[in-house]
Amino acid sequence: MNYTPVLCAKLRAMNIETLSVHAGRDEFEGLGVHAPPLDLSTTYPIRDMCAGGDALQGFAEGAATSPSPVYSRLHNPTVARFERALAQLEGAAAAVAFSSGMAAITAVVQVACARKRHVVAVRPVYGGTDHLLSCGLLDVEVTWVEQDSVAAGLRSDTGLVFIESPGNPTLTMVDIDAVVMQAADVPVAVDNTFATPILQNPFNLGAAFVIHSATKYLGGHGDVLAGVVACSQPWAARLRQLRILTGGVLHPLAGYLLHRGLPTLPLRIRSAQATAATLAVRLAGHQGVSVVHYPGLPGADSRGLIGRQMRGPGAMIAFETVGDPSSVVKALGLITAAVSLGSVDTLIEHPAALTHRLVEEHGKSAGGITPHLLRLSIGLESVEDLWDDLDKALSESVAIHPGAV
Ligand SMILES: *Cc1c(COP(=O)(O)O)cnc(C)c1O
Numbered sequence: 001m002n003y004t005p006v007l008c009a010k011l012r013a014m015n016i017e018t019l020s021v022h023a024g025r026d027e028f029e030g031l032g033v034h035a036p037p038l039d040l041s042t043t044y045p046i047r048d049m050c051a052g053g054d055a056l057q058g059f060a061e062g063a064a065t066s067p068s069p070v071y072s073r074l075h076n077p078t079v080a081r082f083e084r085a086l087a088q089l090e091g092a093a094a095a096v097a098f099s100s101g102m103a104a105i106t107a108v109v110q111v112a113c114a115r116k117r118h119v120v121a122v123r124p125v126y127g128g129t130d131h132l133l134s135c136g137l138l139d140v141e142v143t144w145v146e147q148d149s150v151a152a153g154l155r156s157d158t159g160l161v162f163i164e165s166p167g168n169p170t171l172t173m174v175d176i177d178a179v180v181m182q183a184a185d186v187p188v189a190v191d192n193t194f195a196t197p198i199l200q201n202p203f204n205l206g207a208a209f210v211i212h213s214a215t216k217y218l219g220g221h222g223d224v225l226a227g228v229v230a231c232s233q234p235w236a237a238r239l240r241q242l243r244i245l246t247g248g249v250l251h252p253l254a255g256y257l258l259h260r261g262l263p264t265l266p267l268r269i270r271s272a273q274a275t276a277a278t279l280a281v282r283l284a285g286h287q288g289v290s291v292v293h294y295p296g297l298p299g300a301d302s303r304g305l306i307g308r309q310m311r312g313p314g315a316m317i318a319f320e321t322v323g324d325p326s327s328v329v330k331a332l333g334l335i336t337a338a339v340s341l342g343s344v345d346t347l348i349e350h351p352a353a354l355t356h357r358l359v360e361e362h363g364k365s366a367g368g369i370t371p372h373l374l375r376l377s378i379g380l381e382s383v384e385d386l387w388d389d390l391d392k393a394l395s396e397s398v399a400i401h402p403g404a405v
Contacts, residue, residue, distance in 0.1 A: 016089065019088055023088040078252040097249075100226060107243060119143070120158055121143070124367030129191065133162065144366065147179060150183060151182040154184075176188075191213075196269055209229050211228075214228050217268070222344070291319060316378070320373050323398050325374050329374065332348065334346070335386065335390070343377065346377065347376070351374075
């Protein structure tokens, strides 16, 4: 079997729709297959112990490939194919997959802050990331800054600048290019989960690490937990070394499903984004809604990032209800009340109670995570069915709270 990645020069120049279909599939003809082989082996027979030892040594030093995978904590060909595809979509040299988005973020913090233990970060970010950086478990110290004050937050021991754009849950957009300039030689990590590689490629703007909770849009069907980091080869080698030792590997079936989902990613994003754009406007005009956060609404993109940094406003909306947000959620029938996002079905959740519960109080207010904020991940249903559901639930919530209008 051939585990050597084939870098397809043809694909590099292609559009994102074509790349999404063909990336990571260059070796199929040579293998004589049409669908990617799903390799579930945990171990790989090697009769020659010297060759086995050399292969193991290579992986321990961060190699992407070796003549044998040796053991599936070191390498898995199915996962490696997804990694090559994702790296191509992000325009990065390499990608390293993990068992979850949080495992990926933890690995980035650990490799970047191995010697320099200080992190500069901009709120809001995903609640788990906020808590990870703040809680002291990784022995890093975080300074939270506004996006224009990143340079002022830097110290001689700053190992990483961490941002998310659009930010979870309020869709705040960060000017990645400007943050990279401010960070100078400190590596910048961008959580690109909300935008996906279809709408935004932070690596091309100078980010050192592009992180995805692949559980969300990349998986897209609510049945895979995964994380992935796109980066340079030297950083990928460090991440692979860490992954071998800490064991946060992605299961091959998850790698298979993620790779299987990539060809439809542009279609899913485009469809959900069109629906989100319509719903954001209608929500903004509803008497049961006080504020709508959506990058595509007039005045929302004050830095002019759509078109320059992002190819579209995306499919996530956040809004504040006039009435009680939990009664709005209870009154919904079609929309799934659940954390997570980027699935085929539309999901709604209450950040202050759930995804951002562990963010400290002043962090919540700094990040705009108010008690009445709901986060909506638009799926692939018909826009009119979604609107019927939202309109009915929101109108009921105002009717039972007449004093609040
Ligand atoms: C969900 C999420 C994460 C965490 O990913 P898991 O796969 O749940 O570990 C990180 N960042 C963002 C923006 C997320 O939405």
